[in-house]
Amino acid sequence: MDIEALFGLSGKVVLITGASSGIGLHIAKVYAQAGAKVVLAARRRDRIDKAVAELRLQGHPALGVYLDVTESASIAAAFQEAESHFGAGIDVLYNNSGIIYQKPFLEQEESEIARVFDTNLKGAMLVAQEAARRMAMRGSGVIINIASTAGLRAGGMLSSYGASKAALIQMTEVMALELASKGIRVNAICPGNIETDMQESLKAFEQALIRRTPMKRFGRPEDLDGVSLLLASEAGRYMTGVSIPVDGGQVLAWM
Numbered sequence: 001m002d003i004e005a006l007f008g009l010s011g012k013v014v015l016i017t018g019a020s021s022g023i024g025l026h027i028a029k030v031y032a033q034a035g036a037k038v039v040l041a042a043r044r045r046d047r048i049d050k051a052v053a054e055l056r057l058q059g060h061p062a063l064g065v066y067l068d069v070t071e072s073a074s075i076a077a078a079f080q081e082a083e084s085h086f087g088a089g090i091d092v093l094y095n096n097s098g099i100i101y102q103k104p105f106l107e108q109e110e111s112e113i114a115r116v117f118d119t120n121l122k123g124a125m126l127v128a129q130e131a132a133r134r135m136a137m138r139g140s141g142v143i144i145n146i147a148s149t150a151g152l153r154a155g156g157m158l159s160s161y162g163a164s165k166a167a168l169i170q171m172t173e174v175m176a177l178e179l180a181s182k183g184i185r186v187n188a189i190c191p192g193n194i195e196t197d198m199q200e201s202l203k204a205f206e207q208a209l210i211r212r213t214p215m216k217r218f219g220r221p222e223d224l225d226g227v228s229l230l231l232a233s234e235a236g237r238y239m240t241g242v243s244i245p246v247d248g249g250q251v252l253a254w255m
């Protein structure tokens with residue numbers, strides 16, 4: 001068995017949304033190391049450009065594209081630019097952009113609720129639609145939605161965030177159902193607490209969260225490497241419609 005061929009992404013074009021920081025930036029580097037041509041997409045162009053320059057210096061084919069998932073015109077433009085640059089369609093979408101507001105249910109403002117759903121759900125859906133339409137024409141593709149354990153269990157002060165991620169998990173299943181016949185696999189990853197900028201808003205609860213995590217630590221972006229490679233590669237060829245927690249056992253001990 002050729003393990004490299006099984007888990008590798010040689011020659012594949014992968015578009016990662018939210019690649020300007022945290023999980024998205026890290027996974028873009030992992031996929032590049034696995035042989036993929038990577039497209040880093042987000043709004044903060046300076047960060048994307050810096051990451052792309054570093055990847056190219058290491059010899060990896062990489063492209064940065066501006067993307068605001070709340071603007072459908074920018075989604076179409078990003079895919080167009082990526083496909084023109086590499087002269088090939090997107091093989092894998094890592095659908096990762098997301099935002100969080102951690103506030104009590106009664107204090108969440110309408111604008112914050114709208115922003116969370118526009119980014120985490122509607123934005124993710126529009127990006128996935130754009131990818132799936134293009135993949136369907138070629139008869140193959142992989143979509144990985146980044147959900148959260150907050151979409152599997154109730155997390156205090158995460159009503160809009162948790163609801164958006166629960167909906168993303170449901171959307172993953174429906175997409176998998178509808179798109180299998182077009183050669184497209186769709187799965188989700190549900191990270192627990194992962195040390196990124198997003199965790200800054202949870203600082204006050206850090207120790208309590210670690211105490212209730214069976215593995216007694218927060219995750220790091222690299223803890224998502226294995227599952228991200230599995231789902232993107234040939235190794236995951238018979239997997240679709242699953243949402244996989246990567247959380248040090250958090251959902252098992254949820255109270």
Ligand SMILES: NC(=O)c1ccc[n+]([C@@H]2O[C@H](COP(=O)([O-])OP(=O)(O)OC[C@H]3O[C@@H](n4cnc5c(N)ncnc54)[C@H](OP(=O)(O)O)[C@@H]3O)[C@@H](O)[C@H]2O)c1
Pocket residue numbers: 017018019020021022023024041042043044045067068069070096097098099119123146147148149190191192193194195196197198199
């Ligand atoms: N860290 C955790 O504990 C954790 C746990 C479970 C799930 N997640 C999920 O993992 C994903 C990545 O989060 P992270 O932890 O890596 O946090 P992060 O460092 O804050 O990354 C979030 C990314 O989303 C992008 N983004 C936000 N709004 C966007 C928009 N309108 N259009 C395009 N991109 C947008 C940001 O890029 P720009 O601002 O440059 O556009 C940024 O690159 C999110 O979906 C998050 O919900 C994280």
